Amino acid sequence: MRILAFISVLALAVIFSGCHSSSGKNARFVFPDEDSVPLAQAEQLSEEALDDIARNISSPVEIADILQRMHVPFSSGYLASSIDASRQSTSFDKALKLGILGADLGYLNMYEKTGTSIDVLSSIKKLADGINVGQFFDFETLKRLSLNRTNLDSLLYMSLDSYNQIDKFLREKGRGQLSALMITGVWIEGQYLATQVLKQFPDTLLRNRVGEQKVILNDLIMLVAPYCTLGNEYSALCKDLQELREKYRDVRITYTIGEPQMVEKDGALVVVQTDQSKVEMTDEQLEAITVTTEKIRNRHITNN
Amino acid sequence: MNKLALILLAISLPLIAGGQSGDPLVSKCVMSAGSNVTYLKDFRVQLGKASSQGEFRYKQVFALSKNMKYRFTLCNASESGGELIMKLIDDTGRTVLQSFDPKTGKTYPTVEFTCNKTGTYKILFDFKDFQQGLGVGVVSLVK
Numbered sequence: 001m002r003i004l005a006f007i008s009v010l011a012l013a014v015i016f017s018g019c020h021s022s023s024g025k026n027a028r029f030v031f032p033d034e035d036s037v038p039l040a041q042a043e044q045l046s047e048e049a050l051d052d053i054a055r056n057i058s059s060p061v062e063i064a065d066i067l068q069r070m071h072v073p074f075s076s077g078y079l080a081s082s083i084d085a086s087r088q089s090t091s092f093d094k095a096l097k098l099g100i101l102g103a104d105l106g107y108l109n110m111y112e113k114t115g116t117s118i119d120v121l122s123s124i125k126k127l128a129d130g131i132n133v134g135q136f137f138d139f140e141t142l143k144r145l146s147l148n149r150t151n152l153d154s155l156l157y158m159s160l161d162s163y164n165q166i167d168k169f170l171r172e173k174g175r176g177q178l179s180a181l182m183i184t185g186v187w188i189e190g191q192y193l194a195t196q197v198l199k200q201f202p203d204t205l206l207r208n209r210v211g212e213q214k215v216i217l218n219d220l221i222m223l224v225a226p227y228c229t230l231g232n233e234y235s236a237l238c239k240d241l242q243e244l245r246e247k248y249r250d251v252r253i254t255y256t257i258g259e260p261q262m263v264e265k266d267g268a269l270v271v272v273q274t275d276q277s278k279v280e281m282t283d284e285q286l287e288a289i290t291v292t293t294e295k296i297r298n299r300h301i302t303n304n
Numbered sequence: 305m306n307k308l309a310l311i312l313l314a315i316s317l318p319l320i321a322g323g324q325s326g327d328p329l330v331s332k333c334v335m336s337a338g339s340n341v342t343y344l345k346d347f348r349v350q351l352g353k354a355s356s357q358g359e360f361r362y363k364q365v366f367a368l369s370k371n372m373k374y375r376f377t378l379c380n381a382s383e384s385g386g387e388l389i390m391k392l393i394d395d396t397g398r399t400v401l402q403s404f405d406p407k408t409g410k411t412y413p414t415v416e417f418t419c420n421k422t423g424t425y426k427i428l429f430d431f432k433d434f435q436q437g438l439g440v441g442v443v444s445l446v447k
Contacts, residue, residue, distance in 0.1 A: 061342055061445060062369055110342075157334060157343045164345055205371055212422035216367060219424060255421065260400055268414035271401040275394070275421045277370055 060106030061160070063190050063209070070203050074111040078193050079104045080301040085123035085130075092233040094130040095178040096300060099185020101127065102163050107193060109156050114146040117155075121146065128166065131178055136165045177227040177234070184237065185300075187220055192297040195290040210289065211279035214248040221245060240296045247288040252280040333379035333440040338414070341375050341444035347429060349388060349441065354434035360391060362429040366443065370422045373446040376415045378403060380439045386432035387411045388439030393426040400425065404432065416446065 080100050088094045101124050108117040121142050128134040138158070145155040163182070170179035194210050221241050228238035258274030330346050337343065349362045368374060378388045389411055391402045404411040411432060431437035 059344060059445075061344065062372055065342070065372070065445060065447065153342075160343055160345070209369065209371075209422075212370060215423055219367070262401070264412075265416075267412070268416055269401070269403060269412040270416045272418040273400060273420040277421045277423075 060103040060186060060190050060193070061110055061156070063194055064107050064110035066206055066209060067193075067197060068110065070197075070201060070206065072197055072201050074113060076113075076116065078107070078196055079116075079120075080189060080297075082301050083123060085126035088127060088130065090233065091131050091178060092181060092231070094127045095181035096185040096237070098124060098127040098131070098166075099182040099187075100189040100297075100301060101185075102159075102182070103186045103189035103193070105159055106156075109152065109159060112152060114152070114155065118143055118146050131175075133166045133169060136162045136169065138162075177230060180223045180227060181237075184220060184224060184241075187216070188293070188297050188300065191293050195286075195293050198286070199290065207281070207286065208279045210286065211251050211281040212253065212277065214245075214251050214253060217241065217245055217248060244289070244292050244296065247285065247292050251285055251289075254278045254280070327440075329379060329381055329438070329440050330442075333377055333442045336379060337375060337377040337442050337444045340447045342447060344374075344443045344445055346443070347427070347441040348439075349429045349431075350438045351431060351436060353385065353436040354430070357434045360389075360428035360430040361434075364427045364429075365424050366427050367424050368417075368419045368422070370420055372419050374417045374419060375444045375446050376403065376417065376427075377442040377444065378413050378415075378439060379442070380437060384431060384435070384437030384439060386435030386437050387413075388437065388441065389430060389432050390415070390441055391428045392417065393428065394421065395423050395425070 080097075083097050083101060085097070085101075088097055101120050105117055105120050105124065108114070108120060121137075121139060125134060125137050125139045128137050142155065142158055142162075145152075145158065163186075167179045167182065170176060170182075191210070191213060194206055198206055198210060221238075224234075224238055224241060227234050229235065254277070256276045256278075258276065261272045261274060263270050327348065330348060334343055334346065345366070347362070347364055351361055354361065376390060376392075378390060380388050389402070389404045392400045394400050401415060401417055403413075403415050409432075427441070427443075429439070429441055431439065
């Protein structure tokens with residue numbers, strides 16, 4: 001009877017292991033211990049406080065949009081091609097690189113380089129499977145959409161939606177540290193892309209965008225802070241972000257307040273914000289930010 | 305979005321529901337976001353009737369960037385008691401926009417926002433007159 005009960009429990013566990021809506025108990029069975037954050041650490045930043053931190057930090061789509069407006073040509077040299085998904089052993093590596101490749105995927109898709117994006121998608125799928133969130137990537141459909149360039153909007157939607165769902169799922173399942181890593185990966189790669197492009201194609205809009213990341217970096221540091229004591233990898237990443245914050249210390253952002261202008265147009269409300277932000281960043285500061293960003297990003301993508 | 309892409313998206317979304325949200329209301333709302341936009345995020349809002357009318361009950365935080373134009377598209381399930389409405393509040397607590405006119409009661413299903421200050425913003429959702437409802441808010445980047 002006990003054996004039968006054990007087999008039944010095991011069978012149920014296997015059945016639910018691939019299920020998106022698995023319960024907390026099933027989730028505990030599937031996920032390795034390192035995915036669980038001790039309560040004391042999680043409490044360092046309350047759930048409400050964490051909810052006050054944006055999850056869409058530095059969308060790669062937005063950066064790619066700026067690059068296209070600047071008429072910057074696509075370059076595969078910016079991609080994190082050295083990441084070998086099958087050689088990532090820890091959840092930390094898998095989640096961080098899932099973010100880095102997510103940013104690359106956004107960049108590729110925005111430039112309609114859908115052929116290359118299939119390779120990136122394969123790596124993303126492997127990494128996602130490795131932290132048990134592969135169910136959010138319908139690889140076959142994404143691949144089909146990639147092959148057919150008329151479906152670019154669908155491809156962009158599905159890719160971004162998959163990441164949004166993974167983030168939500170990880171947080172709901174008490175695996176917020178992996179979600180934070182994924183978001184950090186996206187941000188680091190977006191920051192790398194922007195700073196590298198600036199070296200070749202100086203542009204005020206993009207330069208200001210890099211300067212304004214001082215605000216976003218502070219949010220990112222808060223997002224990661226509860227997990228800095230989880231292990232060496234986490235503490236090293238926290239130090240990296242602090243080092244970058246140090247480079248941003250003397251970058252000044254000032255604001256002038258204005259009243260938003262609102263008009264109705266074709267049944268829609270159109271609002272233009274008249275607040276203005278002004279970024280003051282010297283060439284030396286930008287150089288230091290660029291070098292530090294490159295160092296951090298390259299260490300993470302070569303440390304397979 | 306071009307028409308062909310929209311049709312293909314409409315056909316493919318239910319088929320890919322296995323690993324995805326599969327929420328027809330989300331799909332419908334993404335498609336109704338219009339042309340020349342890139343989807344960024346959706347918020348599914350489901351609320352009961354509020355016991356008192358005050359603060360909007362569904363809150364999310366979103367980073368918006370200077371020199372970007374965003375489109376907020378608001379959609380409702382047919383059984384909703386009120387229409388989905390939203391407010392955008394900046395990091396100083398100032399209301400930057402709201403999708404309804406409190407004087408006339410008029411609501412807008414689409415709001416376009418030109419952002420001139422990078423930062424984190426609170427997006428607040430509720431249903432008109434704090435009714436019960438089910439709705440979706442989609443944030444897109446206007447190309």
